Amino acid sequence: MASSLPTLSRALPSSSTKPSSSSVPFRSPFLKINGSTSFTHSSISIASRGTSFIIPRATASAGSDSDETLAKTTFHGLCYVLKDNIDTDQIIPADKACIFPSNQQERDEIGSNALSGLPDFHTTRFVEPGEIKSKYSIIIAGENFGCGSSREHAPVCLGAAGAKAVVAETYARIFFRNSVATGEVFPLESEVRVCDECTTGDTVTIEMRDSGGLLTNHTTGKKYKLKAIGDAGPVIDAGGIFAYARKMGMIPSLA
């Protein structure tokens, strides 16, 4: 049954304004549901390693142009769980840093290698061999996520693989800033150690508010508070600092 189902990344409509081809969406899967996009209750089947999950689609109320730019931002999907000190070599091994993701082909390639540096005791791969996208749209980790190198390839590969958010206890400085500057993933901070209570493959929902966020693990039924993302939220939402500046009319668009 499962094998006949479409993969999540291709099943969902795009809420992005970026151009995408039908076969290889530029930034996908589109688990993130923006406030401006109205969905009704529905469910999506996800093919996953021979089993299928029925995922209740996150409900996003119709967007109104309120002051709270993040008021309706919700991510929903499967989580991939890691522990402490996941460094940039584990996120994207240095030999893959030759990739210069300036075009779709290399962006796909770097995405397909996301988290490929994890030691083999991580028996579940973030991206299956031969795939471009991960079926996990949310990464949950412990302390000091993204330590090590300053390579921007780290947040880029996660975004290229379809990850929308990382929920960690703390971040290394450069990874956090690179995530915001590029707008590739939301680097969210949890108030407690969520990574010890979640398992890879759990279905989770992140609801973000300006005052903070909430992570719900539907598999365990537990809920966790997230720290407010603050000013970084709208920046990432727009697709990075340059995109945000243009969106706000602060700098002119390039011809």
Add this chain to the structure above:
Amino acid sequence: MASSVISSSPFVCKSSKVKTGMTMTEKILAKASEKSQVVPGDNIWVNVDVLMTHDVCGPGAFGIFKREFGEKAKVWDPEKIVVIPDHYIFTTDKRANRNVDIMREHCKEQNIKYFYDITDLGDFRANPDYKGVCHVALAQEGHCRPGEVLLGTDSHTCTAGAFGQFATGIGNTDAGFVLGTGKILLKRLDRIASNLFNTLNFYNRTIVFEARILNLQVPPTMRFILDGEMPSYLQAKDLILQIIGEISVAGATYKTMEFSGTTIEGLTMEERMTLCNMVVEAGGKNGVIPPDATTFNYVENRTSVPFEPVYSDGNASFVAAYRFDVSKLEPVVAKPHSPDNRALARECKDVKIDRVYIGSCTGGKTEDFMAAAKLFHASGKKVKVPTFLVPATQKVWMDVYALPVPGSGGKTCAQIFEEAGCDTPTSPSCGACLGGPADTYARLNEPQVCVSTTNRNFPGRMGHKEGQIYLASPYTAAASALTGRVTDPREFLQ
């Protein structure tokens, strides 16, 4: 062990609106932001003196610069951008080679003055402009100067803090911004709303590429006071591994690590660089050492650019202070798979190793090779495991082949290494410190155990995911090569 050498615990800094003393880092950032006073947490626009990039991140940074500022955009100042190919040089990897080609095109188009190019990969000596590892080359070519702000698209840019300057690593997007504007916003974007608008207003104004700043948040400073006579068997690498073991790999996140004390005053510039190099391994934003006669002597021999040293005030506020009696410390290593997984070298004497690697921005400088050669010479023995030597730069390589090792009767490092049975020193680059393409010299392609003078030992760092890396000083690395086990260098130096 640690508690016996640390005498003071962290104390909280006082926040005050009145003008109080500033730390070195605060003074540098105040000057660079044209303010009389800054305090930790301030978000400021900082004038950038030097922006460095290399072959791995340069194409991305220039690509973003062009994408955002236009195909015909010009960098803010072609003499303040230093481009140093060093990461993936001696490889047949097409993309790695392509990245150097991309940088060459950008540098030519932008008239970049300091581009240390390599075109003949068959013989690095045929490339007089080629340097090698960027952080060592920056110092050797006179780009590191007290009181300045240096940014680089590499996390080990913090190395230059050894010269009493503010130096930190940034990503490609930030670098793309600096390329166009010369400015950086020193801050954590999620913290203070009003500054975002300052940022964006600024983008609007600087689209004309006249200014040169980036916005940063002023970091609080942690102070590390290292006093006492440095034992002859200890090196700066032992000191920084000791400290990281103490505060953990996230112990200095977002913070400055300022090193001072009588031990620091006695360190050479290269040893000070080792100390500051690994600040990022504790999560630090930057490391800094007060400049002195040692600093001025090094800098003035390499540049005629005027500089202005600054020092922490007596009443400056520090978020924490640690004091070490260096005379009581012993050689240490960082065990797999984290730089803070500290152990005494002698505690690991039963760990069998497969190879030794001496190289990188951390442990591939002239004095690192001199130290290894000194130990090999003192022992009179041959290495028991393959020992790979990767000089950081062309200058280091020449020193290895030319400078006499003290006490050896005039032998060079290269001669001593050959007698000891080491691999021949290879072409200078970042080499296998970060694994690199599959054909990188000395890359850890098997799940072996390696004692290395490099800076990181995370899983897969030097190539193989199941490889085990013990970070150590050049003395400890050389001693370990002679025994085939992790070895305290005192076995050969006393």
